[in-house]
Amino acid sequence: xxxxxxxxxxxxxxxxxxxxxxxxxxxxxxxxxxxxxxxxxxxxxxxxxxxxxxxxxxxxxxxxxxxxxxxxxxxxxxxxxxxxxxxxxxxxxxxxxxxxxxxxxxxxxxxxxxxxxxxxxxxxxxxxxxxxxxxxxxxxxxxxxxxxxxxxxxxxxxxxxxxxxxxxxxxxxxxxxxxxxxxxxxxxxxxxxxxxxxxxxxxxxxxxxxxxxxxxxxxxxxxxxxxxxxxxxxxxxxxxxxxxxxxx
Amino acid sequence: xxxxxxxxxxxxxxxxxxxxxxxxxxxxxxxxxxxxxxxxxxxxxxxxxxxxxxxxxxxxxxxxxxxxxxxxxxxxxxxxxxxxxxxxxxxxxxxxxxxxxxxxxxxxxxxxxxxxxxxxxxxxxxxxxxxxxxxxxxxxxxxxxxxxxxxxxxxxxxxxxxxxxxxxxxxxxxxxxxxxxxxxxxxxxxxxxxxxxxxxxxxxxxxxxxxxxxxxxxxxxxxxxxxxxxxxxxxxxxxxxxxxxxxx
Ligand code: HEM
Ligand code: SF4
Ligand code: FES
Numbered sequence: 086x087x088x089x090x091x092x093x094x095x096x097x098x099x100x101x102x103x104x105x106x107x108x109x110x111x112x113x114x115x116x117x118x119x120x121x122x123x124x125x126x127x128x129x130x131x132x133x134x135x136x137x138x139x140x141x142x143x144x145x146x147x148x149x150x151x152x153x154x155x156x157x158x159x160x161x162x163x164x165x166x167x168x169x170x171x172x173x174x175x176x177x178x179x180x181x182x183x184x185x186x187x188x189x190x191x192x193x194x195x196x197x198x199x200x201x202x203x204x205x206x207x208x209x210x211x212x213x214x215x216x217x218x219x220x221x222x223x224x225x226x227x228x229x230x231x232x233x234x235x236x237x238x239x240x241x242x243x244x245x246x247x248x249x250x251x252x253x254x255x256x257x258x259x260x261x262x263x264x265x266x267x268x269x270x271x272x273x274x275x276x277x278x279x280x281x282x283x284x285x286x287x288x289x290x291x292x293x294x295x296x297x298x299x300x301x302x303x304x305x306x307x308x309x310x311x312x313x314x315x316x317x318x319x320x321x322x323x324x325x326x327x328x329x330x331x332x333x
Numbered sequence: 334x335x336x337x338x339x340x341x342x343x344x345x346x347x348x349x350x351x352x353x354x355x356x357x358x359x360x361x362x363x364x365x366x367x368x369x370x371x372x373x374x375x376x377x378x379x380x381x382x383x384x385x386x387x388x389x390x391x392x393x394x395x396x397x398x399x400x401x402x403x404x405x406x407x408x409x410x411x412x413x414x415x416x417x418x419x420x421x422x423x424x425x426x427x428x429x430x431x432x433x434x435x436x437x438x439x440x441x442x443x444x445x446x447x448x449x450x451x452x453x454x455x456x457x458x459x460x461x462x463x464x465x466x467x468x469x470x471x472x473x474x475x476x477x478x479x480x481x482x483x484x485x486x487x488x489x490x491x492x493x494x495x496x497x498x499x500x501x502x503x504x505x506x507x508x509x510x511x512x513x514x515x516x517x518x519x520x521x522x523x524x525x526x527x528x529x530x531x532x533x534x535x536x537x538x539x540x541x542x543x544x545x546x547x548x549x550x551x552x553x554x555x556x557x558x559x560x561x562x563x564x565x566x567x568x569x570x571x572x573x574x575x576x577x578x579x580x581x
Contacts, residue, residue, distance in 0.1 A: 295572075
């Protein structure tokens with residue numbers, strides 16, 4: 086018997102504690118049922134999407150090197166990993182992971198937000214706006230991003246909402262989208278929302294995962310700002326280039 | 334000083350409350366906020382009206398009994414407890430809004446008094462050590478490194494007032510719970526229950542109906558004892574470590 090167990094035998098409290106310990110549910114259950122755990126799901130899924138977005142943004146910049154290079158890059162995405170992977174296998178693998186991340190992120194966000202609103206039903210008569218700024222921008226920004234993701238796929242992947250969409254000609258399709266005023270507005274608003282979301286989200290994720298600390302705080306905040314700015318500017322560069330005729 | 338007070342009046346837990354307006358005169362800038370309310374109550378009693386119910390005990394900033402959201406700020410405009418807030422922080426002729434802590438987990442009992450027993454149950458879930466302590470041990474028997482002692486002390490300063498919950502847009506009790514967990518988890522005396530403590534206290538916190546953390550940071554701004562926001566980061570880290578480690 087270890088010395089802690091010996092102490093336990095003498096302590097009623099500890100025996101109660103021991104019984105509690107025996108009934109612990111699985112790791113997955115513990116995570117999903119806890120506010121702290123569910124926030125971890127948000128952080129991990131958020132970081133997966135963030136990683137993808139950085140790669141996606143860099144890929145998009147190929148549009149500045151002409152239709153040949155851009156369309157070739159789009160085709161290459163379907164052949165990544167060959168000959169080990171079959172045509173489009175890698176692409177579908179990435180898609181499955183991303184859909185899982187989006188769903189996990191959105192479901193956790195919804196459940197946590199519901200809980201938060203229930204926990205604080207009454208408003209103070211004396212209002213202070215600052216209190217919920219970050220929370221509000223995360224929720225509204227998240228909803229905007231969710232809607233944008235759906236629209237974006239229907240516009241440039243499936244072409245469902247894109248009149249004159251041509252499969253296998255992404256350069257043409259992109260120029261097409263950004264030649265309409267609503268295409269530009271939807272895209273630019275969503276990218277500004279993305280910047281705000283990443284700015285608070287990246288730093289938050291570090292706190293949720295317990296890697297933040299007093300000495301690292303400034304570096305993490307700077308990194309969050311740099312990432313947010315880079316993503317927003319990098320993504321918005323494409324519609325701006327089409328609008329100004331740099332890309333046509 | 335002459336002041337106009339708008340005070341939350343609520344007959345009992347089930348009644349609807351409203352903000353009622355009172356005038357108080359002859360307030361000295363050297364009075365504490367609670368002494369100012371005492372003055373109001375003396376007048377109300379003389380007039381045969383029901384005095385305003387509010388919590389208080391030590392009146393020296395150490396017990397955590399006093400509360401009140403004053404002009405939208407938990408414990409008022411200074412970083413201190415309401416009992417240590419002086420009327421010199423206000424101007425003659427000011428209108429001051431006085432409200433109770435607002436959170437589902439802290440239901441109003443009467444006027445400005447809320448039921449904070451949810452905090453007691455969080456402590457009962459693991460905010461103690463199980464070793465039989467007996468008389469004070471010899472101080473050098475268990476060496477504690479100075480940085481750990483300082484960290485434990487910083488967290489031990491939490492007086493359990495609940496201002497963090499009152500200020501949080503999500504009615505979350507993360508700052509309180511993290512202070513209590515970190516206080517014991519950094520010390521050798523707290524080591525035997527390091528994992529069960531964090532898992533059980535967080536579980537109880539969720540069960541009480543507190544919200545989750547969105548890292549708005551309002552709690553740390555409101556805390557009269559300066560418990561840092563990073564305390565929550567440390568708790569998240571402890572929780573993730575424990576969730577992975579505890580055997581099932
Ligand atoms: C489906 C669309 C989305 C919705 C509905 C959504 C919603 C939210 C909400 C409400 C939060 C705050 C949660 C809280 O603080 O409790 C959040 C956090 C976060 N989001 Fe999103 N979001 C979406 C898309 C994205 C995208 C595309 C990214 C990738 C950059 C992302 C990255 C993050 C990160 C890293 C966090 C921080 C997690 C944490 O605080 O630990 N989100 N999201
Ligand atoms: S963390 Fe600060 S605000 Fe919260 S209960 Fe403790 S002393 Fe009060
Ligand atoms: S009355 Fe004890 S802290 Fe204010």
